[in-house]
Amino acid sequence: xxxxxxxxxxxxxxxxxxxxxxxxxxxxxxxxxxxxxxxxxxxxxxxxxxxxxxxxxxxxxxxxxxxxxxxxxxxxxxxxxxxxxxxxxxxxxxxxxxxxxxxxxxxxxxxxxxxxxxxxxxxxxxxxxxxxxxxxxxxxxxxxxxxxxxxxxxxxxxxxxxxxxxxxxxxxxxxxxxxxxxxxxxxxxxxxxxxxxxxxxxxxxxxxxxxxxxxxxxxxxxxxxxxxxxxxxxxxxxxxxxxxxxxxxxxxxxxxxxxxxxxxxxxxxxxxxxxxxxxxxxxxxxxxxxxxxxxxxxxxxxxxxxxxxxxxxxxxxxxxxxxxxxxxx
Amino acid sequence: xxxxxxxxxxxxxxxxxxxxxxxxxxxxxxxxxxxxxxxxxxxxxxxxxxxxxxxxxxxxxxxxxxxxxxxxxxxxxxxxxxxxxxxxxxxxxxxxxxxxxxxxxxxxxxxxxxxxxxxxxxxxxxxxxxxxxxxxxxxxxxxxxxxxxxxxxxxxxxxxxxxxxxxxxxxxxxxxxxxxxxxxxxxxxxxxxxxxxxxxxxxxxxxxxxxxxxxxxxxxxxxxxxxxxxxxxxxxxxxxxxxxxxxxxxxxxxxxxxxxxxxxxxxxxxxxxxxxxxxxxxxxxxxxxxxxxxx
Numbered sequence: 001x002x003x004x005x006x007x008x009x010x011x012x013x014x015x016x017x018x019x020x021x022x023x024x025x026x027x028x029x030x031x032x033x034x035x036x037x038x039x040x041x042x043x044x045x046x047x048x049x050x051x052x053x054x055x056x057x058x059x060x061x062x063x064x065x066x067x068x069x070x071x072x073x074x075x076x077x078x079x080x081x082x083x084x085x086x087x088x089x090x091x092x093x094x095x096x097x098x099x100x101x102x103x104x105x106x107x108x109x110x111x112x113x114x115x116x117x118x119x120x121x122x123x124x125x126x127x128x129x130x131x132x133x134x135x136x137x138x139x140x141x142x143x144x145x146x147x148x149x150x151x152x153x154x155x156x157x158x159x160x161x162x163x164x165x166x167x168x169x170x171x172x173x174x175x176x177x178x179x180x181x182x183x184x185x186x187x188x189x190x191x192x193x194x195x196x197x198x199x200x201x202x203x204x205x206x207x208x209x210x211x212x213x214x215x216x217x218x219x220x221x222x223x224x225x226x227x228x229x230x231x232x233x234x235x236x237x238x239x240x241x242x243x244x245x246x247x248x249x250x251x252x253x254x255x256x257x258x259x260x261x262x263x264x265x266x267x268x269x270x271x272x273x274x275x276x277x278x279x280x281x282x283x284x285x286x287x288x289x290x291x292x293x294x295x296x297x298x299x300x301x302x303x304x305x306x307x308x309x310x311x312x313x314x315x316x317x318x319x320x321x322x323x324x325x326x327x328x329x
Numbered sequence: 330x331x332x333x334x335x336x337x338x339x340x341x342x343x344x345x346x347x348x349x350x351x352x353x354x355x356x357x358x359x360x361x362x363x364x365x366x367x368x369x370x371x372x373x374x375x376x377x378x379x380x381x382x383x384x385x386x387x388x389x390x391x392x393x394x395x396x397x398x399x400x401x402x403x404x405x406x407x408x409x410x411x412x413x414x415x416x417x418x419x420x421x422x423x424x425x426x427x428x429x430x431x432x433x434x435x436x437x438x439x440x441x442x443x444x445x446x447x448x449x450x451x452x453x454x455x456x457x458x459x460x461x462x463x464x465x466x467x468x469x470x471x472x473x474x475x476x477x478x479x480x481x482x483x484x485x486x487x488x489x490x491x492x493x494x495x496x497x498x499x500x501x502x503x504x505x506x507x508x509x510x511x512x513x514x515x516x517x518x519x520x521x522x523x524x525x526x527x528x529x530x531x532x533x534x535x536x537x538x539x540x541x542x543x544x545x546x547x548x549x550x551x552x553x554x555x556x557x558x559x560x561x562x563x564x565x566x567x568x569x570x571x572x573x574x575x576x577x578x579x580x581x582x583x584x585x586x587x588x589x590x591x592x593x594x595x596x597x598x599x600x601x602x603x604x605x606x607x608x609x610x611x612x613x614x615x616x617x618x619x620x621x622x623x624x
Contacts, residue, residue, distance in 0.1 A: 031541075032548035045547045045583040053544045106566075108504035108573050115504045170368075170389040170601070171560035173404075175503050178510065185507035186543060253508075302531065302549065303513070303539030 008276050015283035022287045023062055027054035029294040031301035056186040059196065061290030061307065064184065064252050065262075067199045067244040069285020070278055072259030073266075074206055077217040077274050078237045079143045086245035086259040089150030089238060090131050091124045093157035095249040096180065098123020100161050103175045104168045116179065117191075117250045124246030127153055128239065141231045142220060146238060182253030183306040184293045195247055202243050203282055205236075210275030213237070217272060255308040258285050261315050268322060288315070359464050360419035360440075366430075367405035369452075370422045370444060371396055372604035373459050377468050385416045392598060392606075405446075410434055422459060447537075449520030452476075452603050472605060479608030480524050483615050486623035487526030493618045495527035496551035496586070499538065499601065501558040506543060506577050509558075513539045517603040518557075518610075525614035527553070547583045553591040553618055554578070557600045567596030593617050 027050055028034075038046040071086035079088070086092055102110075102119030110118035135141055135149035165176050187195075206213075212233050215223035220230045245259075262285040263277065270277050292314060293307035364385040365371040371390045374383050380395060385402045400416060403409040405424050410433035413421055421439055423430060424446045434441050442462035445451040453473050460469020497518050500510035512518045513534045522529055530549040531539060546554075556578070559570045574594035581587050597613075599606035612623050 031545050048583055049544050049547060053542065053547075057542075103503045106503065106570075116502060169560070170404075171558075172503075174500050175559075178500055178508055179502060183508055183540070185502075187507070297542070300535065300539070302541055302545040303534045303536045304541060304545075306540070 007270075011270060011276060012279050012283075015280045015287075018287050019062060019066075019283040022290050023058060026058040026061075026290050026294045029298060030054055031297050031304070052189070053186040056189065056192055057184055057293065058290050059192060060187060060251065061184050061293045062286035063196050063199045064248045064255065064286075065258050065289025066203070066282040066286035067248045068255065068259035068289070069262035069281040070203055070206060071241040071244040071248075072285075073263035073274065073278055073281045074213060074237055074241045076263055077213040077272075078234065078241075079147050080217060080219070081147060082264070083260070084147075085256070086241065086248075087254065087256070088154070089146065089242065090127050090153035090157060091150075091242035092245045092249045092254060093154045093161070094127025094130075095120040095124035095246045096254055097127075097157045097161050097164075099179060099250065099253070100164050100176050103179060104164050104172050106172070120250035121246060123157075124242065124249070127157065128242050128246075132235070132238065139231075141234050143216070143234060146234060179253050181306055182255040182308050183304075184252055184289075187251060191251070195251060198247050199244060202240050206240050206244075207275075207278045207282070209233070209236070210273070210278055213274040213278070214272070217274070255289070255311070257308065257312045257315055258289050261319055262288060265319065265322060362416065362418045362420075363463065364402055364413050364416055364418040364421040365390065366402060366408040366421065366423045367446070368392065368598070368602040369446065369455065369604040370424075370459065372602060372606065373456055373472075374422075374463075376472055376605035377456075377460055377463070377465055379463055379465065384418060385413060392602070410437065414439060420462060422462070447517060447603065448515060449517045449603070449607070452517060452605075452607055455603075456605070476605060476608055480611055483608065483611040483623040484524050486621045487615055487619050490526050490619050492523075492526055492528035493552040494530050494550065495522050495553050495555065495614075495618060496530050496546065496549065497522060497555045497557065499557050501556075503559065504573075504577075506581065509541050509543070509546070510538050511541050513537050517607070518600065521607055521611045522614055525611045525618055527614060527618050543581065546581075550585040551591075552586055552589065553593070554584070554586040555593050555595055555600070555614070555617065557595045559594075560596065560598060560601065564596075570594070571596050591617075 034046045034050060039050055068086050072084070075084040075086065075088055076082060098119035098121070099116045102115040107115030107119060109115055131149045131153050134153065135145040137145065165173060168176065212228055215226050215228045216233060224230050263281050266277055266280050266284065270280060289307055289311060292310035296305035296307050296310045299305055359382070361382055362384045363374060363379060363382045365374055365383055366387050368387065368390045371383065371386045372392055374380060375393050383399065385400045386396045388401045388404050390396045400412065402412045408423060408430045410430050413434065414437050418439060421434055421441045422444055423441055425443055431441055431443065442458065444458045445454045456469050456473050460466050497512035498509055499512055502508040511531055512529065513531045513536045514529065515537045519529050530551050556574050559574055560567065571594040575592065578587050578592045586592050599610050615621050615623050
């Protein structure tokens, strides 16, 4: 399959520019006014507010939004399901269950890592193996078995979250409710760096196999006739998408909408070629989440509105408008 | 014709008078079996001297210690009608909430009373509502009067002092200082902080419990931070959590209160239960804010 080079360069380049512009400009948006003379002279607290808190939060928003949109477009192609999201295959709910258990049992830190993050990653890892085991039959793995196993495990994890939530004390119950809303906040530089490296590495692996996802989006049998190793591709796609979703959920809590809608909106403009769609979904998904978070920081300042709520409030009506114009495929 | 109407009106008036007179002469009994569905209701019932009549409390009730042995009837958001019914109560106190427990208890013929919740004036309203429904209105008025006198003593102890900037945190992501939920205007802790000589740094927000970032904590530069974000299940657990919370704050050297040693990690549930322990909370806040010890 050949892509016309000019639109690819224009879309990916344009999206990349927007991503870079967001990274540079959004840290200047915040609930309090910065004293630019103090920032210039690197005086506190203005310098640290800009470089530590706002930059960290903006980068987390850009990479979290990107990771969710990329995982969403991957699962939609791989499973041939328009409603697939990063949360469809159970791993994100497994991460949420791990985080909720960490809150309920009060694991502040585990091996030097924040307990919620550790719990989320362990939960996601365990569920990844459970779903994979449940979906594999006689050494064969299909997108439909993966989807059904994922949905089943998803439901079980969601039920266990409710169970744990119901058995905790008042303080923990409040903390769990808040965590399940999801949201962005500044995190330590070292944690952010590790997260960004994981997302970049996983993202490159996924995007480089764009042709494979294009073939799977048509059908497994058809993909096999074109030389795709279907079982391996499904395994790789599931693990890679799960890594993106799990690491993101661990740091931000569950943030909906971005992973479902960004790929659909772009598919309406770009068509279904994942080689172009996926990089654009990553870059623009990041821009959408980080921008919505910046808006949430200032709309009711100093109070904040969770980024996920802003994303849905803006994206939902826009999606309906696009549907009414017939711009969705 | 007119005479017939006059006679009928007279007869009705006589009946109404007799009915009200009969009602007045009936002794108003104090319910023997009371169920509480929230910590603030439970604490109020015990403060009114009705503790020995309480036969069921909410899952979250821990004070006074006597409630530990009582049957639990769910949370204030979702009380369990069946468990309540098995306790055969004469009166059940509930808060308004997104549940249909009132209708369920009504169907079972169980008497209920709905009480207020949330703000500082609401604490006094709740005491009056509970004491009236339990037929101990005089005790309720005495309790209100005692609490007001206690708060007046706290107010007097800080009179003339410049209010100190205060930030009260009631929630955050466990083990981190992210996703911070603080106290805005209108909440009961805001009211108590004002009495104790504090100036809530989030008084100008429109939300009762706003979510804020660490940037906002730094830029608002509070003199004192009261962190109620993590509450323990026992005194030992609370003490452990307090140490962890203080450790988290120590690294935030850009925060004024941290540099001045003004961060207080709270492990006392009185801070999150709007009930009769408000004077205790106000005294503690006055000590942290101004170093005074109100009587």
